[in-house]
Amino acid sequence: MxxxxxxxxxxxxxxxxxxxxxxxxxxxxxxxxxxxxxxxxxxxxxxxxxVPNRAARSLVTRRHDAVAVVIAEPETRVFADPFFALQLRGISKELTEHDIQLVLLLTEGREDHERVGRYLAGGHVDGALAFSLHLDDPLPGIIRRAGVPTVFGGRPGWPEPGPGEPGVSYVDCDNRGGAREAVRHLVGLGRSRVAHITGPLDQTSAVDRLDGFRDVLVDVDPRLIAEGDFTPAGGERAMRELLDRVPELDAVFTANDLSASGALRVLRERGKRVPDDVAVVGFDDMLPVAEQTEPPLTTVRQDIEGMGRLMARMLLRGKGGEDLGTEPAGVVLPTALVRRASA
Amino acid sequence: MxxxxxxxxxxxxxxxxxxxxxxxxxxxxxxxxxxxxxxxxxxxxxxxxxVPNRAARSLVTRRHDAVAVVIAEPETRVFADPFFALQLRGISKELTEHDIQLVLLLTEGREDHERVGRYLAGGHVDGALAFSLHLDDPLPGIIRRAGVPTVFGGRPGWPEPGPGEPGVSYVDCDNRGGAREAVRHLVGLGRSRVAHITGPLDQTSAVDRLDGFRDVLVDVDPRLIAEGDFTPAGGERAMRELLDRVPELDAVFTANDLSASGALRVLRERGKRVPDDVAVVGFDDMLPVAEQTEPPLTTVRQDIEGMGRLMARMLLRGKGGEDLGTEPAGVVLPTALVRRASA
Missing domain, CATH: 1.10.260.40 (lambda repressor-like DNA-binding domains)
Structure with missing residues (x-):
């Protein structure tokens, strides 16, 4: 061939x-x-x-001193989930230090992504930062075709580029390692029926956290895994499912803190004491959420604002002649377990 | 002359x-x-x-199918105050129906407003929607000079344009009338020492609500008025001030619901029963805030999402040849008192 x-x-x-x-x-x-x-x-x-040669491109295009941020979620979600506000805070600080305008492109949903691509391709920004990508979403392809230098938040889920193909730059945290640490902590507490509420499994962050869970509990009963969607309501639904299937479960690792807040509500409702009956560990260490749950949440810390800042920094470093497209960098930041009362 | x-x-x-x-x-x-x-x-x-002749301008410029939203607050405030999310929701729905991209220009603060002006003037958008303006902020002037059709959210505070000068288009609610209704309600309950926690008095919405308060209580004791800033923390501070000055006060009208939530916390802390000892009325009817306070909040309803939608609609109507600059329209929407337990 x-x-x-x-x-x-x-x-x-x-x-x-x-x-x-x-x-x-x-x-x-x-x-x-x-x-x-x-x-x-x-x-x-x-x-x-x-795929345009971006190094050549940067020589002929003028600078707009503006960077677009694209979040692959409807605007209602962008404003409801503090994760995005935190990531934007880091991005905004970094861009402002360089007097570069942050241009947030909001959408009602996926059906608007072609329009986002037109704006990106239309010569209005010098680069893009994109996060919360989903595997079946055309957005990553649309962003590539738009031909602007891009740094992704979270490891993109498409196949590794072949030789000669441009790679992608991204910032992620050690989702799999962080999940392993969370589950090992629960096992170390003597828990033997540890459940997992996943994130949406069309996102690599959710898949990687599930993989970390399975790294530790290789032969886990599949009834102990329920799919959530990173929202409190999704955490509630998944927790009900899990308790209905395995009433004797004694621990839950949730894929993020918002899911944990929903799960805790359901555990309270069902008369389960946390951590005595069921220990709970989240992921994110999103404040004030993780401190204000009842009881306060043991969770895996990632530096969300710092990730945003680093994404912006990587994009700016790639401007003005350097070629992000052919010298891609995937940066994976460490995580750390933060112990509070819930486990 | x-x-x-x-x-x-x-x-x-x-x-x-x-x-x-x-x-x-x-x-x-x-x-x-x-x-x-x-x-x-x-x-x-x-x-x-x-000031460019916008009618002529619209004939020579290409359309970008994009509209900028400028909120004259730091991005931290934009994401912390649900008022902005609601207004953006209305704007986003309306623009998306017309397949027009919403471009939110975020800043760290006022010192970034010149950069916003450069982006607006740079040929990246067909128009702008601007809200939360402050009287001493150069942003309104910067937006004017950028020469893009603009609709303002809230009545701008600058002097009325003279003959031949372009006017401005804006959408507002009946701040003064709504405040009057709130205060009349408190007086109707037999309260005789009604205090007011204002918004930031460099914004017309706050000034108009204070004027409405004074319309009803013409000879009010000035110690019954304390300046807040539309945040819960500002409401707390102002409520403490008021109680220290006039411990026997028996009602408070706050300039928005977030201020009321802070004021209610301080009243509880000081052992005051609401509404028995002190009746409280807010402004906005921002959900879920107004329903989740303890007790639930009597407040003046304004349709925040609807105002956003109308701003976008007015801007789109002005596109493609019509001149918003010389046919300005100020639209003032009605308000309504919503009675809950706090008054």
Missing amino acids: TEEPRPTLEAVAARAGVSRATVSRVVNGDPGVRERLAEKVRHAVDELGY | TEEPRPTLEAVAARAGVSRATVSRVVNGDPGVRERLAEKVRHAVDELGY
Whole structure:
């Protein structure tokens, strides 16, 4: 089997029936190209899977001194989950120190992601920070095609790039290692029926935490695993399911703190004492949530604001000539168990 | 005294020492102008107070299918106060229905507002929605100079435009009438020492609510008025001040629900029963806050999400040829007293 060569700018121009210059202008988000021509070029880019050479690109495009943030969740979720506010806080501080405008692109949902791609490709920002990606969401592909330097929050779930293909830059925390530590802590307390409330399993963070749980409890009874969605309501639902299936469970590791807050409510409702009857460990150490639960939550700490700051820093470092696309970096930050009353 | 003529495009070109075409391109956010020239033009625009003719402008600029939202508060406040999430929800729904991208420009504070102005003027959006303006903030002037059609949330506090000057479009609620209704309700309950915790008095909404309070209690003892800042912590501080000054007060009208939640905490702390000893009325009817206070809060309802939606609708109606700048509209929505246990 011969390896297919990477498509070139020339190939895109030939396919679209336009000049190299026109392709270059469309790829670089120059607004001066007629929409009919631009559409042809974008179509050819899609068909051929063309990825622009970002190093060259950074030399011809002007700077906008603006960076877009794309969160692959509806705006209602963005404002309801303090995780996003914390990550944005880190991003905002870092960008402001460099006098770069933070441009948050809000959507009602996934059906709006093509429009986000058009804005990114339209020459309005110098780069993008994207987080909370889902595996079946077209957004990662849309962001790639938009051709702006991007740093992802959380390891993207698509396959590893082949040789010669551009990689991706991302910042993540050690989800799997943190989950292992949480579960080992519960096992160390003598708990023998440890359940897990997962996050949405179309996100790598949730999958990695589940993998960490299974690393420790290799032969776990599958009835002890219930899927949540990182929200308090999802934690409540999953906790009810688990108690109905395995009433004698004596510990729960939840994939984040908001899920734990929901699970704790249900445990209280069912008359279970925490940690005496059921020990609970969360993930995030999101304050004030983790301190205000009843009882206060033992949890796996990750530095959410710091992750945001680092994402922004990596993107800025890649500006002005360096090529993020061909020198990608995946940075994985450590986690640490924080012990409070719940386990 | 002769009236000064409105500065023209020609005057700006002469002052900057560039061609009319260059001024036009800078004003319209064309990215193709060298930064040194663009800077000269912006300087001349500032000096002369030039306001672009937006009707003409809309004919020459391309559409970006994007609208900026500018909230004149640091991003920490934007994410901590549910008022902004509600207003953004209304805006997001309306823009999404028209497939227009919501671009939220976040800042760390007022010192970043010049940068926001540069982004607005840079040809990245078709219009702007701005809210939570403060009287001493340069942002309103910066937004005007950016020359993009804008609808304001809340009546701007600057002086009424003179003849020939462009007016402004805004959406507000009947702050003064709502405050009057709240205070009349307290007086109707037989309360004779009614206090007021104001909002930040550099915002028209806070000033208008204070005016409404004074409309009813014309000769009020000034010790019964304390300045808050629309936050729970500000409500706590102001409530302590009031109780220290006038321990026998028997009612409080707070300028918003978050302030009321802080005031209620202090009243409880001081052993005052609500409403028996002190009746409390808030403003906003922000859910779930107003329902979850102890006791649930009597308050003045305004439709926050609906105001956001209407702002977006007014801006979109003004696009594509119509001139928002010369046909401004101030829309004031009604309020209604919602009775719960606190008064």
